[in-house]
Every structure is written in C-alpha cells, then in structure tokens.
Amino acid sequence: MTQKLVFRFEEGSKDDRARLGGKGANLAEMTKVGLPVPPGFTVSAQTCNIYNSLGQKFPDGLEDAIWQEVQALEQRLGKRFGDEENPLLVSVRSGAAVSMPGMMDTILNLGLNPKTTEALGRRAGRRFALDCHRRFIQMFGNVVLHMEHSAFEMILSAVREHAGVEHDHQLGEGDLEQVIARYLELVQRQTGRPFPEEPREQLMLAVRAVFDSWENPRAKVYRKINQIPDDLGTAVNVQAMVFGNLSPNSGTGVLFTRNPNTGEKVLYGEYLTQAQGEDVVAGIRTPKPIAVLGEDIPAAYADVERVADLLEKHYGDMQDIEFTIEDGKLYLLQTRSGKRSARAAVKVAVDLAHEGRIDKAEAIRRVTPEQIDQLLHRGVDPKAANEVLAKGLPASPGAATGRITFDADSAEELGRMGERVILVRPETAPDDIHGIVLAQGVLTSRGGMTCHAAIVARGMGKPCIVGCESLRIDLMRKEMQVAGRTLKEDDVISIDGATGRVFLGAVGMVEPQLGGETAELLRWADEIRRLGVMANADTPEDAERARSFGAGGVGLCRTEHMFMAQDRLPVVQEMILADTEEDRRAALGKLLPMQEGDFYGILKAMQGLPVTIRLLDPPLHEFLPDVEELAVDIAVMRARDEQGSEEYRRKSDLLRKARALSEFNPMLGFRGCRLGLIYPEIYEMQARAVYQATARLLGEGVDARPEVMIPLVGDPKELEITRRLVVQVHDEVQRETGRELPLKVGTMLEIPRACLLAYDIAEHADFFSFGTNDLTQTTFGFSRDDAEAKFLTRYLEDKVLPENPFAVLDQNGVGQLVELGVARGRSRKPELKVGICGEHGGEPQSIAFCHRAGLNYVSCSPYRVPIARLSAARAALED
C-alpha cells in the first residue's frame, strides 16, 4: 500500500476538502485549532475511487488501517468496541467535497449489540439504550443491508397497536425488547443471515455502504446534471459517539453564529438537554432557544459563545454549528458556513467587513447577485400556507395579489379606479401595454422567459408568470380552468413571479428590503467594478428609478413604447396608413411635440448622464389591429349582409393595409433601420424631437446628453445613410436654436452580419451596443416568441443546451460574435465605446462575460441595476 487512505482528524485541515470531504475537513480543522471535537478519523475520498475501480472491493490494507485507527480510539477513550462495561460507539457519516442528495445517511451508535446495549443501558438508562439499539438496527438494515424501511415500520406499528399506544416514545422497555427481537428476525429472514453483532464487521459494512452510495442512481444523476466529476468520491467519517443524554448536565443542539434571517449578530439556534442529536429534529420534545442554555448550563453556554466567536473568526464567516454537551463538557460535531437569507447575507458580509474580519472585496464575493435580486422584490411570505393553483415560468420576480382581468382595457379601467388587478391572458401584445401598466402583475398561459409579457413586466419591475400551461383560458366566457376549479373575472389570485407559483386568494407578502447595508455594499462594488452600469428606461419615471438604483445613464431608451400610448396610437396609425410622404409627414408633425416631450422628460431626469435613444425599431404592423380579428369581423359582417355599412368599409380598408404590412417572420422583417431607410421622415422626426428637447434643456441650464442609436444595422451603408440623416437634423436644430448640441450617433449590433462587418460599421459609429436578444435569435435561428413554448424547454430538460440562451448569454456562439464585434470595431476605432443592452445586461454570468470581453458598460432594466453593479464588481474580482 503506497497511498495513505485513512487520516486521523489531527492529520488534516479545512484545506483538505478534496481528500477528506467537507465534513471531514471541518472536523480536522476544529481538531487542529484545539476545539473539543470527539476524536475520530476519515477514510479519504480517493479510497472510494480505488474501491470503485477495484469493482467494489476494499483495497489491500484498508481494513487494517481502519482497525488501527479504531484501536487508537479505544486506547485514547478507554472504551472498547464490544466491551460489556464501557463499549466504544461510533457514528459513521459520508462526506464528499460537495454535498449531494442520495448519499448515505448517518449511522449513529454503531457498535451496539444486545450486550453493549445492556452496558449502555447501565450508563444512560435502559429504555434509551434499547431505543438506540432499535434505531441502530433499523438504520443499519435500511442503509447498509438495503432492506425496505416499511418492513421495519410495519413491525413497529404492530407493536404500538398491541401496546395500545400512539407514539414510539410511549413504548416501554418490554415493547422495545419485542421490537428488537422481531427486527433481528426480519433481518435473518430477508438477508438469509443474522444481523451482524460484531462491531468490527458493522463498521466495515457501514464504510462499504458509504462507498456504495456514491454510485447510487440519484447521486449519479445529480452529478451529471451539476457537472460534478464522477471521480470526486466520498470520504467516510468515523467518530466516537458522545452522549447528550448522559445526564441532566448534558444536551445537544444546533446554532448559527448570527441570525440567518436578519444577519443580526446574536447566537441563533436551539438545543435540548438530556437528548441525542436525532431528538432535536424529531419534534417530540420542543427544543429551547439557544439563549436559555445560559440559564440551564451556564458554563457550557459560555463555552458555546467562546467557540462560536472563535470559529467565526477562524473561518471569517457566519457558522452553522452542531454540538453536544456530555456531562457539562462541550463537543463540536460539525461546523460549516451557515446558509442565510438574502437579507442576512448582505448584513453579515457588511458587518464582517466593518468588524475587520474580511475586506470589502471579500464582502462582495460573499453576496450573490441572486440575493440582491431577492431583496429588490416583495415576495410571498414563505410561512404563509396557501393553495398553489398552478406553476408557470418565473418571468419577473415580485409578488402581487389582485382580481383576475382577462383584457387590457378592463385592467386599465379598473386600475385607474384604484382596483388591484392581475392581467391574465394567453399571451400579451404591444397593444396590451396600457393594461399592463395599471395591473399589479401579469399571468399568461403561453410564452417563454423572454416573451412580450416577460420582457415588458421585467422592464416595469412588475411580477409576471408566463407559460403557465395548465391554465385553460376562455376569453369569450371570461373564465379560466385550473386545478379543477373555474375562476371567473374578479376572482382574487396571487402570483409569485420569483417562483412561478399561482395562489388562490390573497397571500401574505414579505416587503422588499433594501437597507443601509445593501446600499453600502453596492457602493463598495462601485469602487471595484470597471464595467459601467446603465439602465433600459423608456419614461422619466423609469429613468429616475434607475438613477436611484445607481444607474450611470440610460443605455437603451426604446421609442416604440411611446408610440403605443393610447392617445398617440391613432396618430401613429394615421402615419402608417398614409399613402404619400406628404400625408406621412403631416401625421409625424403631430407626433413631433409629443416625442419632444418624452425626450425632454427623460433627458432631464438623467441630467449629466448619457441617455441612449434608440430610434423606432418594431415592424409597423405592430401598431395596427390584428389581421385575423379584422378578417373575422369582416366575414361575419358579410354573412350578416352588412357590406353597405360605414364600419364594413372602414374595416375592409384597415384589413387591406394591415395585410399589406403583415409579415411571415416579423422578427426578420421590415423593422429597425430598414424603416428609417425607406421612410427617412420617421427618423428625421425622432432626431428632431431629440435635439429640440436637448436645446430646450440646455436653455434651462440642464446638462442633457442624448446619444442616438440606430437599430438593426447589418451593413455599414445602412448606418452611413441614417447617421447622415441624424447629423443633418442635428445641424439644422443647432442652427435654428443657436445652441451647441452634443452629437453622438451609434448603433446596435444585433444581427450576425453586423458583428462580422464591425470594422466598417465602426467607421460610422460613436458607440456600439450589442442587442443580445436579437443577436441570440439570429445566431441560434431561434424566435424567442416561439422557441420556449415549442422546444426550448424540452431542450433544457434534456440538456441539449445547458442554459436558456435568452436568459444567460451563450458564450460559445453568440459570445464569439460579441468578441468579434468588439475586436473588429476597436481595431478601426480604438476608443470605441461598447456596451450591451439585451436582457443579458442584468444577468450575472453574462455580465461577467461582458467584463472579460472588455465592454465599457451593460444596460439592464432599472430593477436589475443593483444586481449588475454587484455582478460587475464580482467579475472584476475574479480577474
């Protein structure tokens, strides 16, 4: 045997996770530090690999090595395996470097057999000893001998019935003796051999069982999904038992060194006197708060306080500790970083930094972007118990309660009247925006994470669930079927956009926490990050919110939402339906003052910071009624012989024009700068609105900084022409107003060809902004409106793709184009400002990519600005 397979706790440290597993490494670390840990040893994770490579056989010398350590334990503790006076009992626990489900449970009290049970009974009470023995057989039978749990439970239940009691702890010593006898019989019958009474054999079988559990199907699947290597292996921890139930001066408990919900610096946990580990969680006796230990066993409590502080200092983090007190003496059974709420994570990290235990960088590493995300939205109170009606895709976090409304107009009407409504639709379209604005939240039965409803809701920071396929919505009847119920308009539901759950009725809510520590942490993040964080904002309100969340400007101001407003849509339609440029210009003339007002407000709200205004992007038919609806109306009128009516003529007219504009693939159609090239008067009006608003603001002493962005450019020529148009309007307004106006014109890189031709496109651009939503659609050939519902969900389930590329930027494919675009653009213009303004701008992994790719900024929805600030700092720290 050339490799050391078994390590005494004294031989390791917390850095030995790969060899000793997480649990083993922490036990070793505490032992090394001199903390009171019951002695024991760890069989290394590598041994597990050797065991498997030998076809489930112990390598030579392993059993001897284990036995040698047992003997060392016996010597040290003055106890012996199988001893009839003072028997050595041990616990056997698995412990891999990464914890995973399906691994073997703990076996406590190994070493018990009829004789040692009597010995234990003499020291700790006979009923307790018998119960331990009964549990040990059951636990061992189940996890080591692979017997069905239910077979044991049937015996237990029969004995309970016979004894006329309801609960196990009401069984007397005689009952337990009977249980044990029948357990042993069962083992003999099912395994064909007697229960192993020899502690050495018990131990070796238990070690073997831990190894075997590494190959159990659940663990294998989990490793596959989480890409955990199969040759990591699991370690086995063998530790002397200590007894928290040995005397009134004994106990056992768990504690956090700080409050894991709030982060407050107080010991938090519970314990039981005269109890063993299991009892604390079994719910038979009610554990007491840890503070009470100070009254019950003051010396032990002082030890606990001291040890907690020491461990926190040692690990530099809040700890989750398991301990046992045997006859007044404290023993530590485990310590690890404590799981905590988002709120606690922030507070603990900031507090630890203030206490000098970690530095600011480490504080930032300690808080995940997801935790910041949770803090920014109200959620459903996890303690509230409500009926979950359905589960959809969690499209936009936050929770909301309201009456069901099935159309945007009612949502708007009720919303204006102060009603709280949830807009429920099969899907939403741009002309539902006025309803979404006034709804508390949105629920759709169709669509994926980046469908219209999802994007709009996320942009507005409104809770949203999409693709909730178990809803059967009947818009005609204004009702929906779900979970065997029929819900009608005005019925109350609640939705939790963070989890995708739909609840019946109103539920308790937890309000968002954005306390002082969060703000402080984000300020530290700002000091560290090198990536700018801008916001996508279409209104002055959005812009103000973004600013309050720390945005360094507006990275994407979409002008189409302004066109959708109810009072403008008729004018927009007039513009679209115009047959001549003259008529179109007349309609645009009416829109000009409105657009100027829009830009005035946003530029003012963002004064001193850049506002990137994207000229009109969506296909024009999005502003017209649906072709199918019109066709149906007309056919019905014809069937009713109403061809003579004014309405019929109007609708026929509208249909003809809507049809002429309708497209097979609008995503790839007549939109973006293609509109601006065919109808330059539209972009001209928008540019004029931008620069007139700017001139007005400058006149009022407001530092307005517009940057004009041309969408969907795929050829340098497109940008050259549209840029020329914008510059011309800029110069005109400059002449007209006599004011020097800032001039920055850039473009979005959102189709592959733009990235490939970035050299020449850069010639005409002051900045690039990657529109990674569309770039993902075109690079993958995925329509985001269709893919998720039709096949992408299955792709993710089947691991055809590792992530939803609309949520997490696809670094393999789309990322190549981004890198190409950056490199080619900068090769022509080294100082080119480059950002990203797709949904990915607010997603942590994608932000890290943007940092590495050398982008200047990310832009995301206002509510994700804090997340992006943190993510950018974390990415900088990873460098």
Added chain:
Amino acid sequence: MTQKLVFRFEEGSKDDRARLGGKGANLAEMTKVGLPVPPGFTVSAQTCNIYNSLGQKFPDGLEDAIWQEVQALEQRLGKRFGDEENPLLVSVRSGAAVSMPGMMDTILNLGLNPKTTEALGRRAGRRFALDCHRRFIQMFGNVVLHMEHSAFEMILSAVREHAGVEHDHQLGEGDLEQVIARYLELVQRQTGRPFPEEPREQLMLAVRAVFDSWENPRAKVYRKINQIPDDLGTAVNVQAMVFGNLSPNSGTGVLFTRNPNTGEKVLYGEYLTQAQGEDVVAGIRTPKPIAVLGEDIPAAYADVERVADLLEKHYGDMQDIEFTIEDGKLYLLQTRSGKRSARAAVKVAVDLAHEGRIDKAEAIRRVTPEQIDQLLHRGVDPKAANEVLAKGLPASPGAATGRITFDADSAEELGRMGERVILVRPETAPDDIHGIVLAQGVLTSRGGMTCHAAIVARGMGKPCIVGCESLRIDLMRKEMQVAGRTLKEDDVISIDGATGRVFLGAVGMVEPQLGGETAELLRWADEIRRLGVMANADTPEDAERARSFGAGGVGLCRTEHMFMAQDRLPVVQEMILADTEEDRRAALGKLLPMQEGDFYGILKAMQGLPVTIRLLDPPLHEFLPDVEELAVDIAVMRARDEQGSEEYRRKSDLLRKARALSEFNPMLGFRGCRLGLIYPEIYEMQARAVYQATARLLGEGVDARPEVMIPLVGDPKELEITRRLVVQVHDEVQRETGRELPLKVGTMLEIPRACLLAYDIAEHADFFSFGTNDLTQTTFGFSRDDAEAKFLTRYLEDKVLPENPFAVLDQNGVGQLVELGVARGRSRKPELKVGICGEHGGEPQSIAFCHRAGLNYVSCSPYRVPIARLSAARAALED
C-alpha cells in the same frame, strides 16, 4: 507639354484600349496589321481627363498636335481642309474603353461648307453633296452647338410641304439649297453667331463636344450604376472620310464573320452599293445580304472574305465589321467582337476551338453562364410583338402560355384534362404544389425572388413571375385588374419568366436549344472544374433530369414535398394532430411505406451516385390549413348559428390545434432537427424508409448510396443525438435485412451558430452542406418571404446593398461564416466533405466563391446543373 496626347493610328494597337478607347484601339490594330483603314488619328482618353481637370479647357499644345496630324493627313491623301478642288473631309467619333450611352454621336463629313460642298458635288454629284452638307449642319448644330433637333426638323418639314413631297430623298437640289440656307439662318439666330465654316474650327469644336459629352448626365448616371470610374475618359477618333457613294463600284455595309444568331460559319450582314454609312441603317433603301456583294463587286467581296477571315484569326473571335468600298477599294471603318445569341456563343466557341483558333479553356471563358441559362428555357420570340400587360420579378426563366386559373385545385383539375393553365395567385403556399405541378407557369402579385412560388417553380424548371404588384387579384370574383383591363378565369395570358413580362394572349415562343456543341462545351468544363456539381431533386423524375444534365448526385433531397402530396397530407395531418406518441407512431407507420417508395425511386434513378436526403425540415403547421381561414369560417358559421354542426366542431378542433402550432416567426421556430429531437419517431420513420429502400435496391443489385442530412443544427449536441438515432435505425435495418448498408450522416450549416461551432459539429458529421438560403436569412436578419417585397428592392435601387443576397451569395458577411465553417470543420476533420445546397449553388458568382472557399461541391436545381458545371470550370480557370 510632357505627355503625348494625339496618336496616329499607326502608333497604337488593340492593347491600347485604356488610352485609345475601344474603337481607336481596333482602328490602330487593323492599321498595324496592314488592313485598309482610312488614315486618321486618336486624341487619347487621358486628354479628356486633362480637359476636365482644367475646367473644360484644351491643354496647351493640344490644338497644335491635332492640327499637325490633320496636316499629315492632308499630305498623305493629297486633299486639304477647305480645299475648293479636293477637300479633306473627316469623321469625328467618340470612343471610350467601355461603350456607354449618352456619349456623342458620330459626326460625318466634317470639313463641309458652301465651297467644299460644291467641290464634293463635282466629284460625287451635287444633290448628294448638298444633302451631306444639310445633314452635317444639322448633326453639328445638334451635338456640338446643342440646338434642338426639332428646330431643324421643322424647317425640313416646311420645305417638304412647300415642295409637295413626302420624303427627304425626294427633295431636289433647289429644295436642299433652301434647307441649307434656312439652317444657317437658324444657327445664326439661335447661337448669335454664324455657323462655323472654317474646317479647323469645326474640328476643334467637335473634339471639344466629344469631351463634353463625357460629363453628360446620362453617361454619368450610367457610370455610377455600372461602377465605371469617372476618370476613364473618352478618346476622340478623327478619320478621313471614304465615300461608299462615289461610284456604282462603291458601297458600304456591316457584317459578322459568322451568323450571330446560330453561330454558323458564314459571313452574315448587309450592304448597299452607292451609299454612305447612314443609309444602311436609315431604312430608305433596303440593304442587300452580304453574299450578293459577290455578284455586285466580286473583287471587293473577295477582299471582304479575306479580311473577315484574317480579322477573326487575328482576334480569335467572331468579328462585327463596318466597311466601305470606294471605287472598288475596300476600307475598314471598325471591327469588334460581335454580339451574339446564346446559341451562337456556344457554337462559335466550340467551333473556334475545333478550328484550333482558341483552346478549350478559352472556349469556356467565351460562354457566360447566363447564355447557358438562356439555352435551357424556351423564351418569348423577341420578334413577336405582343401587348405587355405588366412586369414583375423574373423568378424562374422560361416562357409559357395558358388560361388563367386562380386556385391550385382548378389548376390541377384542368391540367389533368390536358388544359394549359397559368396559376395566378397573390402568393403560393406549400399546399398549392399539386396545382403548380400541373400548371404551365406561375404568376403572383406578391413575393420576392426567393418566395415560395419562385423556389418551387425554379426547382421544377417552370416559368414563374412573382411580385407583379400591378395585378389586382380578386380571388372571390375570380378576376384580376391589370393595365386597365379586367381578366377573368380562362382568359389566355403568356408569361416570360426570364424577363418578368406578362403578355395578353398567346405569344410566339423560341424553343430551348441544347445542341451538341453545348454538351461538348460542358464536357470540356467537366475536365477543367474541380468543384462537384450535384442537384437538388425531390422526385425520381427530378433525379433523372438532373442526371441527364450532368449532375454528380443529389445534393439535397427535400422530404417535405413528399409529405405535401395530396394523398399523404391527411395522414401527415393525422400524425401532427396526434395527442400521444402512440397515435403519432400509428400515423407514421402509414407513411413509412410511402416514404420508402419515394427513396427507392430516387436512389434507383441516381444509382452509383450519392443521394443526400434531408430529414423533415419545415414547421409542422405548414401542413395544416391556414389559421385565419379557419377563424373566418368558424366566425361565419357562428354568425349563422351553425354551432351544432359536425363541420363546426371539426373546424374548431382543427383551429385549436393549428393555433397551438402557429408561430410568430416560423423561420426561427419549431422546425429542422428541433422536430427530430422533440418527436424522434418522425426522424426514426424517415431513416427507416431510407435504409429499407437501400436494402431492397442492394438486393436487386442496384448501387444505392444514401447520405442522411440533418437540417438546422445549431449545436453539436443536436447532431450528436439525431445522428445516434439514425445510426441506430441503420444498424437495426442492417440486422433485419442482413445486408451491409452504407452509412453517412451529415448536417446542414444554415444558422450562424453552426458555423461558429463547426469544430465540434464536425465531430459528428460525415459531411457539411451550407444551406445558404437560411444562412443568409439569419446572418442578415432578413426574412426572404418579407424582405424583397418590403424593403430589399428599394435597398437594391438605392444601392444600400450591391446585390440581392438571396440571389448572389453575400461574400462579405455570409461568406465569412462559410469560410469559418469550412476551416473549423476541416481543422477537426481534414477530409470532411463540404458543399452548398442553397439557391446560390446555381448562381455563377456564388459558385466562383464556393470554388475559392475550397468546397467540394455545389448543389442546385436540375435546370441549373449545366450552368453550375460551366461556372465551376470558369472559376477554376480564374485561379
């Protein structure tokens, strides 16, 4: 003066086009070879540039240099400018390196004034001299003095009326004297100065006018459109006049050294005795066939024959020659490569090669792919005069006549009855195929060059015009409005798919010519080309046709067209509407024998050659009725209270399912291998059909070589999984039949991500085929069904893009991805076979790109196979 500006004909050669222009270079060449060319000189094209750069001024020394050459001419000919006995007359002609419209017309007889006219009259007859003088003033007044042509015509007309004659040549000497007098008066009145009588002044003004015409607006626009540099400049040719009308032994004519329509090796042309250049084309006298010259002036004819042969040998090509015979002596006024029909181009090239005048490579260079294309389709007889009703996009060449039919079912029905019909639709859809098959041609009012109708028609080699927007089709009334007419079903029209013209009634046709020379030329091309040429073929008939056209296999066999057949559609719909995998498998079970039959036929037709079978690609909703039509039907039935009917239920059911499958952007939706991944049973059935057919054929001794192609792969995983499925079925069928079956599985690279990830995709592929139609759509973000009608046409008009990227592969953008895909794929698998199967596979420029990019083959529609063979050879020659 450092630069020589004026060149005597003796000083140049045919290689001096850039300096002397095309005409000047050929005059110099003929002079050099010793042919009888009237002497003269050329003012260089560079002089024109200097003239322009000086702000329309003669450079120093130019006038002297010209005059020097005139004096040399005088000396040589014994004539003098302005001489009252034997005056020198010259012609002045423009001549750039590239001929272009808008350039100055020829001026003949320069040097005439009242005195020299009398002198000429004494030598050639007074009436003729007067007419020449009259014409000279008119010509000079118009092109040099910029006077309106109509002003001269009014005078001429008044004199004719006064003289009581109808035609100019009926005017007597007195009448002409009067015309001349009034012309001179008109010049004086309009220009404020007398007509320049001094020959030197006339010459200098004429040279200046040639230079000025370079900057004329028509010429400038033409240069811009054709990307001809503005600083090319035009040369000026000054040449002594010879007189074809000097005696009965004189004449003038034009000839081709071979028949320019058929290519036959006989002199072809016409001439007039006793006539000057103008008269041959003026139409007053009917010219005689050139052969008659042999009877009229035998010696001159012998000279013509000798010179024609000499020039053809010298230039190695068929020549288009202008000549004049003065008193029995032959003079050559111009020679150039003769324009010829496609048919003649092929015959002349092959004949010249056989005659040893050029080699095979040169013969291939001499024929353009467009000429081969013309040979493969019947066309409208260019001599036929028919009313052109409208003009659309020339989507598929060939001409057809037939009765108008507005729906596919009638087209099919009438077609089966032997009627010739033209299917006229706003647009076509996959379920119109059965009608297209039986129609003579297709005409649509919507769509672009690559819309459904265009692609299907091109694939079938059927004439097709799309996007013919001036048609107003009323499907309800079964009529259309066009050019002020109303055409009803059964009215006869003709279409010319090569030009996009729609004619009223039946028109004369020219049948396709694919003679022995074409076949021979293409065999030579095959010897030279290194790029394989395969065909896109979906039926055994297509495959046979492709084979007869020289295809080296099938590069793309689309299986969806098989699903569309009328007898299968119901089974396909059954499969789509199935709720369970079991039901789906039942329907697929019915399709299996049909598919097996399809593959059996194609593999047999292509025996010994590879057949690349693409598994199902289009979105499933393409096989269902249109959602809008269904919605309309249902609404109408509801309005009529027919909800109780069976039909209503059936349609409602169908609508619900069609709606569930409908997509916002089907191009980017649930199609291609995505179908195969979600419904593996579909691909499984197809693979089984392929291999069962192969096994049967091998059993019959037929060398079947299927290659299975997975469409729309964007991630290596997609190919890995679908390939595994195909291999599994292959192995099963191999086991079941006991036959060794060929196994090749490849993929299409048709979305950008596939090209970017070609490294890893190659791991699972035996071959790549670039689907450049879809790759163009995704790389540009252009939907081909929408782009052309909505904005692409304008883009091309406005030169935003130089070419339609769906017609000519976009080498800048899409080409980068192709090159990347090839390089990355081969870096992992050096022997990877790579081809292309988009529409571009049959387009010459794109084929040249494929050759350069190192592809192994192109695949195109059967009718374009000969074009591709030639193009591939030409590309190889360009290397």
